[in-house]
Amino acid sequence: MRFPHITEDKEYRGDWQDDYKRKLVSAEDAAKVVKSGDRVALPFAHPTQVPLALGKRKDELKNVYLEINAPSVDPGWLQPGWEEHFFVGAINFLGPMGRPSHDAKVTSFIPCLMSLRPKLIDEGRRNWKSDIDVFMTNVAPPDKNGFCSFGPHLWNKKSYAQRAKTVIAEVDENMVYPYRGNNLIHVSEIDYFVEAPTPRVTDEQLRELILTTVKDESKHQVWIDVLTKANKHEPEYMARGYNLMGPLMDILSPDFFTGVMGLEDPYPEAEVMAGYVRELIRDGDTIEIGAGRPTTWLPRVGLFDGFQDLGVHSEMTAWGQHELIEQGIFNGKRKTLHRGKAIYSALDGAGWDGYLWMSDNPLVEMYDCEYVHNPTVIAQNDNMVAINSVLQVDFTGQITCETQFGPRMINGPGGQLDFHLGAFMSRGGRAISMLRSLAFGGSSTIVPQLPEGSLATIPRQFADYVVTEYGIASLAGKSHRERANDLIAIAHPDFRAELKKEAQKLFYP
Incomplete structure (x- = not known):
C-alpha cells in the first residue's frame, strides 16, 4: 500500500512543520509501504518498531529482500520457515543475533566494502537489482529549521537515505543530538515519520x-x-x-x-600488546581504532598516553578515546585532512558519557561511511595508522577477521578492509593487525594455512604489521618463507616447534 499524497518528488519545503505532520503515520501504516518483491534496507543501529510491524505482515508478502546491517531485531525472519516471505541478506556485520541465523543458512552474507555500497546503487550491475525500494532509519526530532539528526549512530544512514525510493524514519526524542559534520536530513527528504521514542529502562x-x-x-x-x-x-x-x-x-x-556491550575488563595480554603497538606509532599520526578485542581496549590500557598531536579518522570510537580528545592528546594539529577535527562515521564504543561530550562539539565531526571509509579518502591522511583486531593469520600473510577454524562466520569485516587499504596506501601509513596468540580453546591463531573454507579479509599483498603478546611481525615486502619465520617468532611458544615443521614442508626444498 502506497500513500501517493505524500510521496511526490522530494524537495525542500519551507513549511516543514506542516510537511512533518502530513507525513506522520503509525508503525503499522508505515510498514504497509513495503510490497512483495521490494528490497528493504536496515542500517547499523536500525529502528525496531517499523521492522516489527513489517514482520507481522509476513503472510501478505513474498520475496521481500531484507538488506540488514548487523541484525538487532527479529520478528521471525531470522528463523527457518520465513524464507518464502523474507530473504535476509546481512551486510557488513553479522553480530550476535545474525550469527545463529547464518549458521542455520537462513541468512546469507553480502560481501561488500562499506564505502562502496552506494556505488552499486548508483551504477548497478548486470542481472542484479541494486535499487533500495524502502529504507528504514531512526532520527532525532526536527530542529527549528526542519533538519533531523541521525544521532551518534550515523554509519551509512545518510547514503542509504539519499538513494532509497522511499524513506521511513522512526523519531526518537530521547536520541542524543546534534553532531557536527554531515549528520542531518531534512524533513522534506523523508517520506514517512513514525514517532517511536525509546523510553529509558530503570x-x-x-x-x-x-x-x-x-x-x-x-x-x-x-x-x-x-x-x-x-x-x-x-x-x-x-x-x-x-x-x-x-x-x-x-x-x-x-x-x-x-x-x-564492550564492558569487559581488558585481558592481561592487552597491555603487553599495546606496548608493542606503541613502538609503531609516532607523534602526529592519524589513528583508526577498529571494533573488537583487543583494539577496543587500547585507550584504556594507556597506549596513547604521552603522545602529541595525534589525529582521528575512524569508523567508530573506543571507550575512553573522547577523554583523550578532551585532554588534547588527540588534537589533529598535524592532520592533512580535516585538520583539528576528529572524524567518525559513528560514535559507537564511546558510551553515554562520550555521546554527550561529543554532541555539538566543534572538535568532532561525523560523516557517512561512503566518505569516511573510502580508502582513497583515508589515504589522503599522511601517516595514517589503522589498528584492527583479527582472528587468524597464515604464513603467507592472509588475514581473517571473519572466520575461525574453517567456514563458520564469526562476524563480517565491517570497515576493516577499507581502513587497512587506506592506511597501507597512505604516505607514511601503517596497517596493524592485532590478535592473541591463542584462540579460545587453546589453539594457535598463527597457522600454516587458513583452514579450508576460511574467508581471507585482508589479501596477503596488503599484510603489513601483525602484533601478538609476543611481539611484532613486519610482513610487507617479504617472501612467504620470511613471513612464516617472522610470524612463528610471535606465535605462542607451545606451538612454535610444530609451526616450524610446517613451514619447512611448505617453503623449503
Whole structure:
C-alpha cells in the first residue's frame, strides 16, 4: 500500500512543520509501504518498531529482500520457515543475533566494502537489482529549521537515505543530538515519520526482568550486576533491547553479554600488546581504532598516553578515546585532512558519557561511511595508522577477521578492509593487525594455512604489521618463507616447534 499524497518528488519545503505532520503515520501504516518483491534496507543501529510491524505482515508478502546491517531485531525472519516471505541478506556485520541465523543458512552474507555500497546503487550491475525500494532509519526530532539528526549512530544512514525510493524514519526524542559534520536530513527528504521514542529502562525494571525470566537463580546477581553496568554505559541500546532480553538471558552467558556491550575488563595480554603497538606509532599520526578485542581496549590500557598531536579518522570510537580528545592528546594539529577535527562515521564504543561530550562539539565531526571509509579518502591522511583486531593469520600473510577454524562466520569485516587499504596506501601509513596468540580453546591463531573454507579479509599483498603478546611481525615486502619465520617468532611458544615443521614442508626444498 502506497500513500501517493505524500510521496511526490522530494524537495525542500519551507513549511516543514506542516510537511512533518502530513507525513506522520503509525508503525503499522508505515510498514504497509513495503510490497512483495521490494528490497528493504536496515542500517547499523536500525529502528525496531517499523521492522516489527513489517514482520507481522509476513503472510501478505513474498520475496521481500531484507538488506540488514548487523541484525538487532527479529520478528521471525531470522528463523527457518520465513524464507518464502523474507530473504535476509546481512551486510557488513553479522553480530550476535545474525550469527545463529547464518549458521542455520537462513541468512546469507553480502560481501561488500562499506564505502562502496552506494556505488552499486548508483551504477548497478548486470542481472542484479541494486535499487533500495524502502529504507528504514531512526532520527532525532526536527530542529527549528526542519533538519533531523541521525544521532551518534550515523554509519551509512545518510547514503542509504539519499538513494532509497522511499524513506521511513522512526523519531526518537530521547536520541542524543546534534553532531557536527554531515549528520542531518531534512524533513522534506523523508517520506514517512513514525514517532517511536525509546523510553529509558530503570535498574529496577532490569532487576525485575532478571528475577522473572532467568531460571537459574544462581545467575540472578551476576545478571543484575552486568545489566546495571550496561544500562549506565549504553542506556539507549539497553532500552531498545529491553523487550528482547528475556529469552536471551537463558541462552547467553553474562560474560558473553558483557563482551558484546564492550564492558569487559581488558585481558592481561592487552597491555603487553599495546606496548608493542606503541613502538609503531609516532607523534602526529592519524589513528583508526577498529571494533573488537583487543583494539577496543587500547585507550584504556594507556597506549596513547604521552603522545602529541595525534589525529582521528575512524569508523567508530573506543571507550575512553573522547577523554583523550578532551585532554588534547588527540588534537589533529598535524592532520592533512580535516585538520583539528576528529572524524567518525559513528560514535559507537564511546558510551553515554562520550555521546554527550561529543554532541555539538566543534572538535568532532561525523560523516557517512561512503566518505569516511573510502580508502582513497583515508589515504589522503599522511601517516595514517589503522589498528584492527583479527582472528587468524597464515604464513603467507592472509588475514581473517571473519572466520575461525574453517567456514563458520564469526562476524563480517565491517570497515576493516577499507581502513587497512587506506592506511597501507597512505604516505607514511601503517596497517596493524592485532590478535592473541591463542584462540579460545587453546589453539594457535598463527597457522600454516587458513583452514579450508576460511574467508581471507585482508589479501596477503596488503599484510603489513601483525602484533601478538609476543611481539611484532613486519610482513610487507617479504617472501612467504620470511613471513612464516617472522610470524612463528610471535606465535605462542607451545606451538612454535610444530609451526616450524610446517613451514619447512611448505617453503623449503
